[in-house]
Amino acid sequence: MFILHVEDVRENHRPQVGGKGFALARLWARDLNVPRAVCLTADAYRTFLQATGLDKKIPLEIHRKNLENARWEEMWDTALRIRNLFLRAKFPRDLEHALREGIDDFFRGTPVAVRSSALGEDSAQVSFAGIHESYVNIMGTENILKHAKLVWASLWSDAAILYRKELGLDLEKSVMAVVIQEFVPGDCSGVFFGKNPMDGAQSVVEAVYGLNQGLVDGTVEPDRWILRRTDGKVLSHTPVLRTKVISPARKGVRLVKIDPKKAQVAPLSQNRVKAVFTLGTKAEESFGQPQDVEWTFRKRTLYTLQSRPITTDLKDQSKDEKSWYLSLRRSFANLQEMRTRIEKQILPEMISEIETLAKQDFSGLSDKDLADEIQRRKKIFASWNEVYWKEFIPFAHGFRLFGQVYNDKIHPEDPYEFVELLRQQSMHSLERNRLLQDMAALIKLDKNLSQKIRDGRLEDVKNSKFQKLLKSFLGEYANLQIFDELDSAPLKRLSGLLLELVESSPHTQKKKLSTARKPLSPEQFLSKFTKEDRDYARGLLDLGKFSYRLRDDDNIYLGKIERQMNRAIFEGRKKLKPRFPSRYLKFSDEQIEKSLRDSRYNPHVERSKRKQTQRHTWQARQLKGQPAGKGLATGDAHVISEDKDLFEFKKGEILVCDAVDPNMTFVVPLAGGIVERRGGMLIHGAIIAREYGIPCVTGIADATALIRTGDSVTIDGFLGLVIIEHREK
C-alpha cells in the first residue's frame, strides 16, 4: 500500500502515514475543513530506498565520519550528498505507477502542497516543526513526485540529522511519509497556539497576509493576538510594520511587497480572530491536548492546514537548541537582507575602522596612554570578531542555498559542481598571492636582485618595483606572528619562500586527473529556469558568488583589524626593550599592557615548554576524510604548527595543517596537495585548493599528530584518502 486517502486513514495506519498525516485524518473526520489530501506511505519510502540502493548508500554517507566528531559544515556536506542521491534516483516502475495513478486520479492537475510527515515526529514529546521540508503550489504529477523525493530527502538534512542525534533517536530507523494536500491560495494565514508557552492561561494567534510560509520561516513578521484561553477574549493585539507578503507564483511562492492599503489594516478582524480560536479549540478537543494549528482564510472560508501537539512544555534548553538547528536553513529573502547589511553597512564600517586605526601614530603616547590604546584595540577586535560569528559565518549559507537550487535543477553527478560557477578571480587572498608571484617574477628577471635574495639581504634591495611589492606584502601580512619578532629572521625566511616561488611556476595548474568536460557557464544554469524565474536565478547566483567570495575576504578584513591591534602591542613591546632587553620578546600581551601601566611591575616569563603534540604509539597508514579538491598528489609532508613553518615550505610538499587560514594561503600555490584537520567541502582550505586545482582532503582528525614532516604522503582527492609512508625514525 503506497498511497492512502486521508478519509481512509484509521488508527492502525499511523505507522504508515506519520504524525501529520494521522492528525489531518482526525481533523477531516471531525469536519474541520481540511483540504483534500492523500498520504504517500512509509512503505512507499522504504520501497523507494530499497529499489534504488539508497537504503545502503545513506548509511555509507552517514557513517563516513563519526558523527560525534563531525562539524556542522561536514553535516551539511553529508546532507547535500544525500539530497543529491534522492534527486538522481529513479522511481522503481511499480511504485511510480501506483503513485502516478493515485495522484492523477485524486488531484487531476490542481496545485498541491507536498508536506513532510515523518514517523514519530510531532508527538507530544518531540516536535519537528520546521525541521523537514514542505513545498506549496506544486502542479503536475511529475513535479509532485519530484517534490515528494525532496521531502523524503529532508529527513536527512543537516538540521534533521543533528536534531535527531540530539534527541537520541536512531537515525537509521527514521522513516518519512508524505502528505499531498490540495493547495489553498489563502488571503490571510497564520498559526494558533492553544497554550501560550509564556503563560498557560493564554492562547496566541499569529497572522500574516498571503501564505504562512513567510511566517513559519521568519521572513514575514506576523501580527500577534494574545487571547484568554478559557473564552478566547482578546487581551492584546501587537501589530507590526507590514511590508512583505508571500504569494503564490506560477510555480511555488514568492515574496512580494504588500499592497500599501492592506499594510494599514490588520490581517484579521476581531471576528476572524474568534473564528481561529474556535477552530483551535475544536482541534484541541479532537486530540485531548493544546494544539499548534496552521490555518488559512480563503475569502470567507477558514481552512485547517495542519495541527500538532504543542511541545513547548519541554525544558527550554531543547527549544533553544532546536532554534539553532533551524537557523541552519536560511531563506533567499533573509540572505539578501544579510547581504545588503554586510555590503552596505558592515564592510564599509570595517574598512573605515581599519583606516582610522592605521592612521594613528603611537609615537607621542605616554606608556599609560599606549596601554589604554592596546586595551581599546583589543575591545575593537573582540567586537568585530563577534560580528564575524554573528553575520559572516551564517552568510555562508548564501552559497549553500545556491548549491542546493543548482542541484535541484541540474541533478549533477558531482554534488559540488556548482562551485565552478561561484569561482572568481577577485578574492583577496588570490590578489595577495599575486604580490608574491610578481616579486618572484622580478627575481627571475634581475640577476642582481636574485643574488641579494640568495644572500638573504632583502633589506638591501634597490629595485624600486620590488621594494613596492615587498612593502605591500609586508603591509598585508604583518599580522602574522612572525613579523612581530624584532629581528631579521622573518625577512630571511621570506627570501627562502621567494626563491621557492622562483623555482616553481605558480601560474600553471597542478597536474590533476579529472574527467574532461566543458567548463560550466552561468547560462547553462539560468536556462533551466522559466523567463519569469530567471531574475530570481540570476539573483541567487549573484548572492552565491558574493557569499563565496566573502568566505575568504571576511577573514582577511578581520585579520587586518587584528593586525591593527597587534601594531599597538608591538609598539608596547618595543617600548619595553630598554627595561627588559633580554626578555621583552617573550612577554604576553597582558604582561606588556601591565608593564606599561606599572613601572615597578616585573613580568615573570615561564620557560617555554616545547609544544607537545599528541603522539600515538601506532602509526596511521591510510586516513579517510572528505574529497575537497579533486586529483592525486604524492610528496613529502610539511606539517604547519606555527607561522614560521610556512616560510620553510618547499615546492611540491604536502601542506598538513589544522585549518588553512586565509592568512597562510600564500604557500598554497607551492603545495602539491593539502591535508586539513578541519572538515568540510566548502571551507576556506577547500575553496583555495580548488582555485589552484590542488588535490585536497579535509576532515582528517588529528592530521598534524598522525602525519610528521618528511613523511611521504599521497593524497587521493577523489576518494578523500590520505596514504602515509612514514619516514624511518
Added chain:
Amino acid sequence: MSKELKTLVQRILESQSLGVLATLDKKNPYENLVAFVSSKDLKNIIFSTAVYTRKYSNLKAFPNVSFLVDTRSNSEKDFHECVAITAFGQAKEVGKKEWDKILRLYLKKHPYLEEFVKSPSCRLLQIQVSKYIVVSEFQKVLEFSV
C-alpha cells in the same frame, strides 16, 4: 565437477557480500576484506580497490591471489554448517572493452559503491579463477578447476 557442488559454490558466492583477498608482497601474505561479485560460470571474481593501497601495489608486482568466502556465523554450528570456499587465480585490471558490462554486474550487487568504483583513483579488478577448494562439515575438502 558435480552440478550440486557448482550450485553450492554459486549460491554461497551470491549470498556473501565480502570476501578475503590474499595478496603477497616481497615477504608476507596480506589480507583484505573486499566487496565482490562472481560471474555465473564461476570463472571470474570481481572486486575494486583504490590505487594507492598495499593490495593494489602487491597485485601489480605479483598478480597471483587467493580469495576466501565463507558462511560462518561465529557460533558453534560453524563447525558443522559453515562452508568455506577458496578461489585461486590471477588478478588483472578489467579491460576497457568489458568495463561497462563488468561494472554493471558489480554495481548490481553493490549499488552503494557506485561513487567509489567510478572514482578516477579506483580500479576494477577481476580474478581469473583457476581452481576452487571447498571445505565443509569441518574437514571435508573438495577441489575443482574451472
